[in-house]
Amino acid sequence: MTALVTPAPHGRSGRRVLRARVEARAAKWGRRAGTVAVTALLLVPFLPILLWAFADRWPYPELAPTVWGVGGWLTATAQGAWPALTRSLLLGLTVSAIATPLGAMAGRALARGRVPYGKMVTALLLAPVAVPPFAVTMGLTTVALRLGVPGVVALVAVLVVAAVPYTTYIMRAAYAGYDEGFEETARTLGAGSRHVLLRVHLPLVAPALAAAAFLAFLVGWSDYVVTLLIGAGRIVSLPLLLGASASASGNDPTIAVLALLATIPPVLLLTAVTVLSRRRTQR
Amino acid sequence: MRRTTTRRTRARALGTLATAAAVALSACAAPVSNRTGTADDGYASWEDVAADARGQEVSLWMWGGDEKGNAYVDDVLAPAAADQGVTLRRVPVADTADALNRVVSELQAGQDSDGAVDLVWVNGENFRTGQQAGAWECGWTDLLPNSAYLDPTDPLLAExxxxxxxxxxxxxxKAQFALAYDAADVQHPPTSLTELFDWARAHPGRFTYPAPPDFTGSAFLRQSLYEVTGGPEQVPAGPDDDGAAGATSALWAELADLEPSLWRGGDTYPRDAAALDDLFAGDQVDFTMTYGPATLDARVADGTFPETTRVLTLDDGTLGNASFLAIPANAAHQAGAMVVADLALAPEQQLAKADPAVWGQYPVLELDRVPDDLAEQFADLAPSTVVPPFDELSRGADPELSADWVAPLERGWRDNVLTGQR
Incomplete structure (x- = not known):
């Protein structure tokens, strides 16, 4: 600050500009460094997984694998990794396909304040997130069995309940900032309700819908305990395979391959969601 | 069997807890408690079983951490079951308790038939918990034709x-706990654990054991308990019985005294058996240990372990156990499950999985009862310089302690040896 009060015959404003520029540059580099640090923090744990996925032998205390190979991929394939991946994809997509519209409807109603005791309803909707899944699952298994619900149906139902808090939360936020004036304008200009929904409403909430769908997908994609206990072992999903494999010592290459397979689809989806919503906002 | 019993993951602890809670609950709810499991389908003959089994799909829930075991079931056992008209579907679980949880939940909900679990690979704690919950079908094993190859007096199969x-x-x-050493470094191999401890004190830093609750480290604790007390018959039946405290305090004293002579002065322990194997492979220590010694040959053959690796023969024998296939009382496909359990006992199957290249699990059969040509093949199976034949390996085998002991010993080690010295 001293520089600013020092009298200077020429260039007081010039210095200020320079200072501002330096500060802006420093902030920019700071942000960049921050981004790099955060990215590194997220990526570094994957380095050993990547190495292990192609390590046929990596004895302690070597810093890198001593024998490279694809043994882990062959074993993972033999243990049924690919069918399990397909099942997990289907499960995630099913949960997402049900929980996203449900969350959108609930979120919209809550955002418009049309729900009596809205805060309580919101709290109730978020409750499944707060309760330990293992305890809930043990109880719900019995409930589903008493009701005679087939395992796979019960599985999808429970996962949808687990996913709805996320989708509702996101959609409520989206609808809170949603200007219904656009819909009214479209209607004034003669658009039918179908037209309004498809051409005005959905495009406006699309980024939020994509984010909600992604989170709901993750709920189905990553679940272990519900799939096994409520699903009665009918669906041997990727987390089941990964959990079983990781419960032993000495399977590191297989575990690494399964972990990669479990990570790649969500990362791809997340990238797609991000790119999609960027395009929307840029338009 | 290796890790069916004593997988010590948090999930398992949780699972056991939940099972125990469910058992307690179901005892209150009571529709379950009177089913101590009799053969309610009442199969009178094996022909009836075999006929009912045709066309059934059997869900075998088994711990899925053993890649060779998974491959054996998928590639050898399942095709053989298919020949008898039974489809075998393997459900891999991280913990055998998960299977039991499902069964107990079903029973608790009053589902007395048509259960999702047909067959479980089980022993120890999980078997006992299931017994307490009345979760297992009983009285069916004598029907299996291949049970004729078993020795009815074999103590490992009775308890x-x-x-x-x-x-x-x-x-x-069957499984046998074994220590292995590098004969190039250990000229005069110890013949008892006491001698081994003395050897370790004379060669600081060259011996260690996996930190319990690792499965193998936990077995080493039980083996050491036998050593300091003078044998299985000297150890009280349960950890709360008279004399138990004296036995364990002697064990902790011995292991704490040994600690400074261990690898890295006992400041740290290998986190699991695989880490100890790596130390042994890298010549950081001269001993390793395993509950599956049949796998040692393969590790010598592929160059992981030195060619001079040998199994340590202890005068007093080592721990042995058996693992089993159990059918839940409410299994939907009991006949099919019985066919698979019978097939699993067939000499051809027992021979196939005894091959270390396939799985390396020791047979439960009594070889005298097996047809001569097959018995010879068992004898010829991978003649090894590393591992003695199973009859020699299992000579004087010690029965496992009651499952009640496992967790208290692991906790006691943590409190008295791992943290007690610092």
Missing amino acids: DFGTPVEGCESPWH
């Missing part, structure tokens, strides 16, 4: 970690 088997599970594998 499972102290719980009487009573026809509620059919044997599948």
Whole structure:
């Protein structure tokens, strides 16, 4: 600050500009460094997984694998990794396909304040997130069995309940900032309700819908305990395979391959969601 | 069997807890408690079983951490079951308790038939918990034609970690705890654990054991308990019985005294058996240990372990156990499950999985009862310079302690040896 009060015959404003520029540059580099640090923090744990996925032998205390190979991929394939991946994809997509519209409807109603005791309803909707899944699952298994619900149906139902808090939360936020004036304008200009929904409403909430769908997908994609206990072992999903494999010592290459397979689809989806919503906002 | 019993993951602890809670609950709810499991389908003959089994799909829930075991079931056992008209579907679980949880939940909900679990690879704690919940079908094992190859007086098959088997599970594998050493470094191999401890004190830093609750480290604790007390018959039946405290304090004293002579002065322990194997492979220590010694040959053959690796023969024998296949009382496909359990006992199957290249699980059969040509093949199986034949390896085998002991010993080690010295 001293520089600013020092009298200077020429260039007081010039210095200020320079200072501002330096500060802006420093902030920019700071942000960049921050981004790099955060990215590194997220990526570094994957380095050993990547190495292990192609390590046929990596004895302690070597810093890198001593024998490279694809043994882990062959074993993972033999243990049924690919069918399990397909099942997990289907499960995630099913949960997402049900929980996203449900969350959108609930979120919209809550955002418009049309729900009596809205805060309580919101709290109730978020409750499944707060309760330990293992305890809930043990109880719900019995409930589903008493009701005679087939395992796979019960599985999808429970996962949808687990996913709805996320989708509702996101959609409520989206609808809170949603200007219904656009819909009214479209209607004034003669658009039918179908037209309004498809051409005005959905495009406006699309980024939020994509984010909600992604989170709901993750709920189905990553679940272990519900799939096994409520699903009665009918669906041997990727987390089941990964959990079983990781419960032993000495399977590191297989575990690494399964972990990669479990990570790649969500990362791809997340990238797609991000790119999609960027395009929307840029338009 | 290796890790069916004593997988010590948090999930397992949780699972056991939940099972225990469910058992307690179901006892209150009571529709379950009177089913101590009799053959309610009442199969009179094997022909009836075989006929009912045709066309059934059997869900075998088994711990899925053993890649070779998974491959054996998928590639050898399942095709053989298919020949008898039974489809075998493997459900891999991270923990055998998960399977039991499902069964207990079903029983608790009053589902007395048509259960999702048909067959479980089980022993020890999980078997006992299931017995308490009335979760197992009992009295069916004598029907299996291949049970004729079993020795009815075999103590390992009569009691499972102290719980009487009573026809509620059919044997599948035997296992023998073994220590291995590098003969190039250990000129005069010890013949007892006491001698081994003395050797370790004379050669600081060249011996260690996996930190319990690792499965193998936990077995080493039990083996050491036998050593300091003078044998299995000297150890009280349960950890709360008279004399138990004296036995364990002697064990902690011995292991704490040994600690400074261990690898890295006992400041740290290998986190699991695989880490100890890596130390042994890298010549950081001269001993390793395993509950599956049949795998040692392969590790010598592929160059992981030195060619001079040998199994340590202890005068007093080592821990042995068996693992089993159990059918839940409410299994939807009991006949099919019985066919699979019978097939698992067939000499051809027992021979196939005894091959270390396939799985390396020791047979439960009595070889005198097996047809001569097959018995010879068992004898010829991978003649090894590393591992003695199973009859020699299992000579004087010690029965496992009651499953009640496992967790208290692991906790005691943590409190008295791992943290007690610092």
